[in-house]
Amino acid sequence: MKSQDNAKSEAVRSSKKEHSLYKEIDFLLILKTLWHEKITVLVVTGLFAVAAVLYVNTVEETWTSKAKVLPPLLYDYADLQKQTAKLLPAFETAENAANTRFENPFTALLESKELLKNFIYEFNSLDNKKEFLSNNETFKKYVNEHNNSSSSTKELQTWSNKFSAAQERNEKNVYNLAFESFDSTTSTDLLNKYIEFTNKKVIQKTELNIDSLISQKRAELDYSIKLLQTQIQSKLETEKKRTQLALQVAEAAGINTPINTIAQQNDEIFSIHIGSKALSEKYKILSKLDLDDLNIFEPRIKEYTAKITMLDNYSRDTDASFKTYRFMNEVSQPLYKDSPKRGLIVLIATLFGIVVSIFIALLKRFLTVYLKKNR
Structure with a gap:
């Protein structure tokens, strides 16, 4: 029984030695094959390396x-605040003038x-980007x-x-701005210029919105004046008719000068x-009144007219400027390019070339042995 166990263990040890020997032989065979095909390995690897070098030297670099930026501080747009503050009296009414919580329409x-x-x-507006680039000399x-x-549209x-x-x-409220170009100087220059271009766009649209509020308020005041004038004219026409009738009654009664009686103090129609x-003089005066005289009867007409004059005389200070952003980190020229990573690309291409060359060398060896066996 023991002799049988010894025989089995001996057989196992012998099998392991043979397997290890086969492994060693296979590895040595691969090394010999690669050495024999060293020219192929070197050529294929070299081709991949050269192709990688040519690629990294012809592809366009990218620099970002x-x-x-953060929201601007008050002093960044103080000039515009001062200009709009001059318009606030035109937006106040008798009701909100007494209200300490008057809402600024420009807030x-x-x-x-x-x-x-x-x-x-x-x-981020695509139209603004295209407008900026279309007028940019670098582009x-x-x-x-x-x-x-024909390809300018694509570019x-x-x-x-x-x-x-x-x-x-x-x-x-923090935003990252970026621009990618073919060199560091162009990247920095265009980003700075586009930020300035964008700021001007915001200023223009903000001023247009202010103009819109002014136009809206002016139209409101103009309508109020016309409404008051219509109401007063209607009252004056009624008063003229009453005066005319009163004149007829006074003449019929023979009352030429003022009289003072208890009945008249209570007055009738x-x-x-x-x-x-x-009464005759009163009628003449009422008949001569025109639109400019109506503010005698309604002071608000004069007030509204003054507000309209204030709005019409508003003009922006062309020398004033303001920012709609504040830099947290200003635009800086990049020190390193984003791509291509020359060293990494060449290394990866070379390693890939080595793998491909080994595959080709072993494939050639396999085909050689296979053809010999089948002759």
Whole structure:
């Protein structure tokens, strides 16, 4: 029984030695095959390396300039605040003048977060990007040097997509601005210029909104004046008719001069107690009144007219400027390009070339042995 167990264990040890020997033989065979096909390995690997070098030296580089912006502070747009403050009296009424919580109609337009929101919206606007690039000399030069006129539209779309503004993660009112270009100087220059271009766009639209509020208020005041004038004219026509009738009654009663009686103090429908002479003069005066005289009867007409004059005389200070954003990190010139990563690309291509060359060498060996066996 023991002799049988010894025989089995001996057989197992012998099998393991043979398996280890086969492994060693296979590994040595692979090394010999690769050495024999070393020219193939070197050529294929070299081709991959050379192709990688040619690629990284011909592909266009990309450099990305970045900036980080926040909502502007009050002093960043103080000039516009001062200008709109001059208009506030024209927006006050008798009711809200007494109210200490008078709502400034320009607050919503000039709120710092709203200004930044508008800035980001305009920055990401595709139409604004295209307008900016279409008038930019750097872009025009690039198109002329690298493309024909038929592909300029495609380049315009491509370059437009290189501008981006995205919210900082976990920061509600912080945004990252970026632009990608073929060199660091161009990337920095165009991002700075586009930020300035976008700021001007926001300023223009903010001023248009202010003009819209002014026009709306002016139309409201103009309508109020016309309404008051119509009401007063109607009252004056009624008063003229009453005066005319009173004059007829006074003349019929022979009352030429004012009289003072208890009955007349209480007065009836017609004020005949002042006499026909006074009534006649009153009628003449009422007949001569024109629109400019109506504010005698309604002071609000003069007040509203003054407000309209204030709105009409409003003019923006062309020298004033303001920012709709504030830099947290200003635009800086990138020190390193984003792509291509030359060293990494060449290394990966070389390693891939080695793998392919080994495969080719072993395939050649296999085909050689196979053909010999089948002869």
